Amino acid sequence: MLELRSLCKKFQTSTGNGRMALNNVTLSLQPNDFVTIIGSNGAGKSTLLNVIAGVFPADSGQIVIDGEDVTSLPEHRRASLMGRVFQDPMQGTAGSMSIEENMAMAYKRGMRRGLSKGVSVKHRDFFREKLATLGLGLEDRLQEPVKLLSGGQRQALALLMATLSRPKLLLLDEHTAALDPRTAQEIQELTNEIAGRGNLAVLMVTHNLRLALSVGTRTIMMHEGEIVLDVSDPERSEMTVSDLLKRFHDARGEQLSDDRILLEV
């Protein structure tokens, strides 16, 4: 489904020495893999998603999605293959536009956009039906601008939009981190449900180690631009957070001592 081969990405730093954000990353995903990605700040998690999405190109390596080599394609030409939800709920939707207009734009993901009506009557019924599955009452607010929604509602809408046209790959970049605990849990449950419908590979970045082990089918840990740990079920389902940290220690020969990653254990 997704093949990453020897991806490298170096960022220039102010000191002049480059920092390897991705160092020879190779990863292979099956069509129904739900992979959680953990790692301390600067480990390369977001860079990995950005390179897959094409926000910026990799320095070297190859990206193949669903049999298609997308390494040299710009971001907008990869859009039909993947959906994406960001950390900031504002980032996944257009606030000044209505709910149905946002849905209509997501519905046309990766397709040519012509001069036919943006939101047709037929679409409207389909959108209403889809929004009803969220259970947030958004189906009755189709014409309201998205900026009137709460952060959680916006994120639920963004998640729905990311998967509306049934892409093969879903990229989630700490998409529950900016929400309050209860809303975060609801969005996570919605994510699990969407992933469970099948025919969708998911890459989910999170800072929450417990969450990383409890959802999905596979967990990878990144450190200094490399994948240092890659465990799948059933082995993974037996693991605890301390096992995870121990495995990191064994693999790297150093203690994982990032405050942020430990704080959220």
Added chain:
Amino acid sequence: MSLAFGAVIRVLEQGLVYAVMAVGVYLSSRVLDFPDLTVDGSFPMGAAIAARLLTVGVHPFAGTLLVPVAGFFAGAATGMLNTKLRISNLLAGILTMTALYSVNLRIMGRANVPLLRTGTVLTVLQNKGIPPGVSAFLLFCIVVAVVKLVIDLFLRTEFGLALRATGDNEAMIRSLGVNTDSMKIMGIGLANALVALSGALVAQYQGFADIGMGIGTVVAGLASVIIGEAIIPPRSVGMGTLGAIIGSIIYRFAVFLALRLGFAPTDLKLVTAVLVIAALSSKSIKQRIDNSERRKAVRDVGTEVSL
């Protein structure tokens, strides 16, 4: 009485003919969130092309309808400078505007082309039996109505939604597969097509094209958009374009009043600039007043508690 009525009609005519430009500025500044200074060059370009075509005998309506095409390319040039060559949006507009000054002189051949002896869209109407007193008002009403209708419909198409999203949340619409560079080029092009059309109509309305007639166009356009927003909250696309049109009319009335108050026509740019500064700063000044009142309130409460 009839004299005042005549004056009101004249001001309305001006408001309407410049409203076409204001809708263009609304497109670039509000829909695309792109501060486009091309406008000061594309407006006189529209006038220059119309003047040239009309003096060589092209039918006024045919000539006027060709103008937006040229305006589109002027705007698209700015869009390309910005997206393809990564020149900042303000500088890209300034560069095109500066280049257009020379282009406009080339088109006209001299700094001022009178249109009093050539046929214009207005004389065509008058020859059809429409009284001179209402021909301009009638024509500009129709043009503005058509422009508003077409732009409103356009902004609700699939393409229009992508254009609006480019101004609202560029990263998001790009992740949905839209080439936002093309969107900006097309959007700025479309905005300047309207601006050039407005310039062509103004030249025929006032009876001449002048190389200096573009100075301050973008500020007048912004003033119209801002006034419109203050009166009609832009909750939808239709409200936004309506606001720009109403704003343009009110702006021309303000100019008319300023002239009545004794300002010289040459002072008008200063008056406009002050108007725009006042409108733009009103929000931050209001905020500052609110804040100082809140601080004062907190201070008062603090004193009470300490007592």
